[in-house]
Amino acid sequence: MPKLRSCVAAGVLPIVLLTGCDSAIEPPDEVTPGAIRADITYVGTWPPFNQFVDHRFVAMRFVPQDTTDFLQLNQLEFSEGLPYGVTSHVVVLPEVRTGTYPFAVVARQRTQDILSWEALGIYMENQGVFQVTAGDTARVSITVDFDNPPDFP
Amino acid sequence: MNATRLIVLFKGIAFVAMAWLSLPSLGHAQQASVAGRVVDKTGGALPGVNVFVEGTTHGTTTGMDGRYRLVLKSPGTMTIVASAVGFKRGTTQIVVAEGQEATVDFVLTEVVIETGEVVVTASRRAQLASMVPASLTVMSARELDTRNVVELDDALRYVSGLQMQDNQVNLRGSSGFAYNTGSRVLLLLDGAQLLTPETDGVPLDIVPMTQVEQIEVLKGPGSALYGSGALGGVINVITKAFPAEPRTGIQTYGGFYEKAKYDVWRNEWQESEDLRWFAGFRFDHARKLGRGGGGWLSLSYRKDIGYMNLQQNRLLQAYAKIGFQLSRRWQGDVLFGGQLREKDTFLFWNGLADPLNPGKLSISRSPDPTGSNDNFSNQFNILPTFRYFPNSTSLLTGRLRFFGTVIRPIDNLTGKTKPVSEGTVGFRYGAELQYTRTLAGNSTLTVGTNFDANTTRSSFYLTRDGDELGSQPEIAVFGQWEGALSRAVSVVGGLRFDWYRVDATETVTRLSPKAAVSYVVSEGLVARLAAGMGFRVPSLAERFTENVEFIPIYRNPRLKPETGTSVEIGLRGWLAGAGPVDGIEWDVSGFWNDYRDFIEPRFVNGPNSEGVRIVGFQFINLDDGRIAGVEVNVSGVLLNDLVRVTSGYTFLDTRDPSGDELPYRPRHLLISGATMKILPWLDGGIDYRYASIPGTIDSDFAIFVQDANVLEETHSTDVRLMARWRGITTSLLVNNVFNYYYLERVALLAPPRYFTLKLQLDF
Numbered sequence: 061m062p063k064l065r066s067c068v069a070a071g072v073l074p075i076v077l078l079t080g081c082d083s084a085i086e087p088p089d090e091v092t093p094g095a096i097r098a099d100i101t102y103v104g105t106w107p108p109f110n111q112f113v114d115h116r117f118v119a120m121r122f123v124p125q126d127t128t129d130f131l132q133l134n135q136l137e138f139s140e141g142l143p144y145g146v147t148s149h150v151v152v153l154p155e156v157r158t159g160t161y162p163f164a165v166v167a168r169q170r171t172q173d174i175l176s177w178e179a180l181g182i183y184m185e186n187q188g189v190f191q192v193t194a195g196d197t198a199r200v201s202i203t204v205d206f207d208n209p210p211d212f213p
Numbered sequence: 214m215n216a217t218r219l220i221v222l223f224k225g226i227a228f229v230a231m232a233w234l235s236l237p238s239l240g241h242a243q244q245a246s247v248a249g250r251v252v253d254k255t256g257g258a259l260p261g262v263n264v265f266v267e268g269t270t271h272g273t274t275t276g277m278d279g280r281y282r283l284v285l286k287s288p289g290t291m292t293i294v295a296s297a298v299g300f301k302r303g304t305t306q307i308v309v310a311e312g313q314e315a316t317v318d319f320v321l322t323e324v325v326i327e328t329g330e331v332v333v334t335a336s337r338r339a340q341l342a343s344m345v346p347a348s349l350t351v352m353s354a355r356e357l358d359t360r361n362v363v364e365l366d367d368a369l370r371y372v373s374g375l376q377m378q379d380n381q382v383n384l385r386g387s388s389g390f391a392y393n394t395g396s397r398v399l400l401l402l403d404g405a406q407l408l409t410p411e412t413d414g415v416p417l418d419i420v421p422m423t424q425v426e427q428i429e430v431l432k433g434p435g436s437a438l439y440g441s442g443a444l445g446g447v448i449n450v451i452t453k454a455f456p457a458e459p460r461t462g463i464q465t466y467g468g469f470y471e472k473a474k475y476d477v478w479r480n481e482w483q484e485s486e487d488l489r490w491f492a493g494f495r496f497d498h499a500r501k502l503g504r505g506g507g508g509w510l511s512l513s514y515r516k517d518i519g520y521m522n523l524q525q526n527r528l529l530q531a532y533a534k535i536g537f538q539l540s541r542r543w544q545g546d547v548l549f550g551g552q553l554r555e556k557d558t559f560l561f562w563n564g565l566a567d568p569l570n571p572g573k574l575s576i577s578r579s580p581d582p583t584g585s586n587d588n589f590s591n592q593f594n595i596l597p598t599f600r601y602f603p604n605s606t607s608l609l610t611g612r613l614r615f616f617g618t619v620i621r622p623i624d625n626l627t628g629k630t631k632p633v634s635e636g637t638v639g640f641r642y643g644a645e646l647q648y649t650r651t652l653a654g655n656s657t658l659t660v661g662t663n664f665d666a667n668t669t670r671s672s673f674y675l676t677r678d679g680d681e682l683g684s685q686p687e688i689a690v691f692g693q694w695e696g697a698l699s700r701a702v703s704v705v706g707g708l709r710f711d712w713y714r715v716d717a718t719e720t721v722t723r724l725s726p727k728a729a730v731s732y733v734v735s736e737g738l739v740a741r742l743a744a745g746m747g748f749r750v751p752s753l754a755e756r757f758t759e760n761v762e763f764i765p766i767y768r769n770p771r772l773k774p775e776t777g778t779s780v781e782i783g784l785r786g787w788l789a790g791a792g793p794v795d796g797i798e799w800d801v802s803g804f805w806n807d808y809r810d811f812i813e814p815r816f817v818n819g820p821n822s823e824g825v826r827i828v829g830f831q832f833i834n835l836d837d838g839r840i841a842g843v844e845v846n847v848s849g850v851l852l853n854d855l856v857r858v859t860s861g862y863t864f865l866d867t868r869d870p871s872g873d874e875l876p877y878r879p880r881h882l883l884i885s886g887a888t889m890k891i892l893p894w895l896d897g898g899i900d901y902r903y904a905s906i907p908g909t910i911d912s913d914f915a916i917f918v919q920d921a922n923v924l925e926e927t928h929s930t931d932v933r934l935m936a937r938w939r940g941i942t943t944s945l946l947v948n949n950v951f952n953y954y955y956l957e958r959v960a961l962l963a964p965p966r967y968f969t970l971k972l973q974l975d976f
Contacts, residue, residue: 086954
């Protein structure tokens with residue numbers, strides 16, 4: 061039996077050491093979210109309803125280069141679908157990741173094509189950059205002027 | 214041609230003619246002979262055993278039934294030797310008179326316990342595992358039983374060089390990660406091919422595990438014998454033979470997953486505070502039926518509510534096999550069964566801060582979480598096999614197969630099953646005829662033909678005018694010759710021709726050759742060299758799936774078949790016991806696989822092969838892919854069979870056309886295990902698995918899935934205790950005993966520590 065115990069010890073010890081040496085999957089250090097409040101004002105004539113397949117407020121953690129960047133879902137925070145035909149609307153994203161957001165936009169998807177997203181209004185203050193800190197609400201204001209759509213990107 | 218060469222040629226022809234003409238007279242001569250049967254200690258026939266007269270080169274080998282007959286050159290006193298690699302040599306001294314036939318049976322004992330398995334996968338016929346010129350791992354029923362293996366993937370996790378990535382089998386890095394679509398590893402059930410009709414994936418849940426005798430995993434291309442799908446290897450599940458006495462088994466088990474250890478994770482999913490349990494029940498009965506016939510029945514039910522949200526799984530299985538013997542020459546069996554399954558498939562997490570909930574993609578505009586997929590599926594199969602023995606040296610085998618699957622999605626909001634029109638219906642059917650003959654000179658010839666067809670309709674397939682969808686019929690012929698050039702050198706040569714109809718206007722043909730040689734360096738050492746070519750036709754799912762509901766994926770009907778060339782060199786050895794070591798078996802192999810038109814999923818942002826702009830994933834043909842590596846396996850029996858240990862290490866070096874590593878392939882894989890007899894009635898065991906972090910992943914996956922670029926080494930340690938008292942067996946298993954959080958695959962947390970208590974009654 062001493063030999064058996066030695067064998068068990070020789071077999072188990074390396075496993076314990078190997079398993080114990082590495083860090084396993086664990087939650088990220090910073091998980092306390094912040095919030096974003098967007099005050100949206102609509103100016104001009106709304107395009108036809110059938111040209112609004114989808115319509116959302118989007119805050120991005122990078123400056124997009126083209127429309128396909130709207131699909132980088134893990135680098136952006138977005139609202140539920142926004143109402144059609146209103147003159148103003150307030151959006152609150154209650155739990156968003158903290159950090160720098162250099163680009164925020166109200167955008168619409170014109171057709172079923174997922175690449176048919178276009179910007180309707182862009183957050184312009186502070187060169188478009190805002191910060192979200194843990195436990196706080198960042199406020200942004202965006203004006204959508206249907207008669208003077210912004211350049212994108 | 215000069216005169217000397219003509220004379221030599223003439224002499225040769227004359228010698229062959231005289232030898233041929235003398236055959237009838239030899240048959241009638243009153244010569245002495247010796248005949249008998251060679252079996253292992255369990256009574257199982259041992260094919261391919263060398264039987265010869267000691268001190269001479271005069272000998273023969275046993276047939277598939279372990280029998281032999283050796284006509285002696287002269288009567289007298291002599292020693293007959295039975296010798297096979299991996300077994301202790303058997304010798305018997307006999308005295309034979311003129312015209313007498315002596316009977317000498319041998320019972321051979323393995324050098325190392327359980328190294329003398331008889332396997333059937335490498336050559337489509339029974340042969341000793343020790344003489345297979347390829348890397349082959351065999352798992353016995355005993356190993357499966359002690360680990361409470363419920364589904365096939367539970368067993369495959371303990372095979373060296375094999376990594377399960379959720380439901381996908383990755384053998385020596387042959388597959389990356391594609392949700393079990395287009396498997397490069399072929400699954401056989403009693404030799405019958407079983408890939409799912411809709412995805413050409415390995416149906417891990419369709420095997421009746423309680424009736425499995427052994428699982429053979431052939432590593433390396435098997436296309437020369439098995440065609441498309443076997444590019445990376447073959448898994449052959451062999452079911453049990455019918456017992457001499459009726460046997461009934463009742464088994465029940467249950468267990469639970471440990472609660473997530475981080476508050477953050479539990480807060481995101483309140484139900485994680487509840488007991489996350491699983492339980493199952495099995496009933497088995499097997500018996501002889503009539504003369505030479507038999508049957509077994511297996512019923513099982515399992516429910517697992519999962520350790521993550523939307524991961525519930527319910528499975529009801531019923532399988533039966535009936536064997537019959539019509540005459541001494543005709544026998545056969547039919548394996549049939551079916552299952553009902555409701556399964557939430559957890560596709561990807563909601564990020565590192567919330568890994569117990571499925572993630573969500575907004576582009577689907579679906580109100581449901583899209584990181585899970587709930588469906589109800591029925592699968593059923595019928596596998597009849599017929600065997601005809603024209604004589605003692607020949608075997609004709611016919612197989613039919615029918616595999617059907619119906620998958621219906623479940624609406625996450627209403628909980629109701631959607632109509633079949635919104636799901637998938639697939640049928641795969643085929644037939645096979647194989648003739649095996651032992652030829653003069655102890656060589657074996659195997660020839661055969663195979664037909665396979667697949668008819669599938671799926672709401673996930675997008676078709677356009679001109680697409681012929683749902684059928685890729687295949688016809689193949691194959692042949693293999695195996696022979697012994699001497700008692701030490703054996704060679705194998707094989708060739709398979711496949712014809713596939715891709716659609717109405719396009720067919721694909723492929724030739725898959727193979728060659729191998731094994732050399733018995735000494736009784737305890739065998740060297741081998743094997744080379745072969747293989748191919749895989751893209752599955753319907755890879756060509757036609759188009760869906761943005763879960764992860765944006767686009768069809769590519771212009772996918773070409775991928776091909777592979779493979780070389781392997783290996784050395785296998787056995788060491789007889791010394792001191793506390795009863796015996797050691799080891800195997801070292803180096804392998805090199807070169808793939809052309811390698812099919813992998815890739816993120817595409819631009820025009821696809823049809824000129825349509827897409828942003829999402831698509832299966833495409835890479836120009837080239839290479840996977841090379843080394844594998845070392847060692848197993849031993851210690852302390853007079855008190856302890857058995859096994860360990861396997863695999864090193865993989867993979868490259869894509871640009872020289873980067875192929876995604877989702879770890880460079881290092883390690884498995885290690887030990888089983889100990891603690892008391893006469895109590896066994897204990899431990900298994901450890903390790904996989905290094907893959908060198909690369911498809912980083913574009915992280916565009917859509919939160920924290921999909923997070924990687925972690927795999928460390929999984931399982932321990933078990935098993936007590937036997939008369940016909941009652943009780944087992945306690947603790948999996949992932951250190952509760953180490955690792956990834957089952959990208960964006961999917963592997964199970965935490967979980968406990969299983971199993972009770973089994975056999976009578």
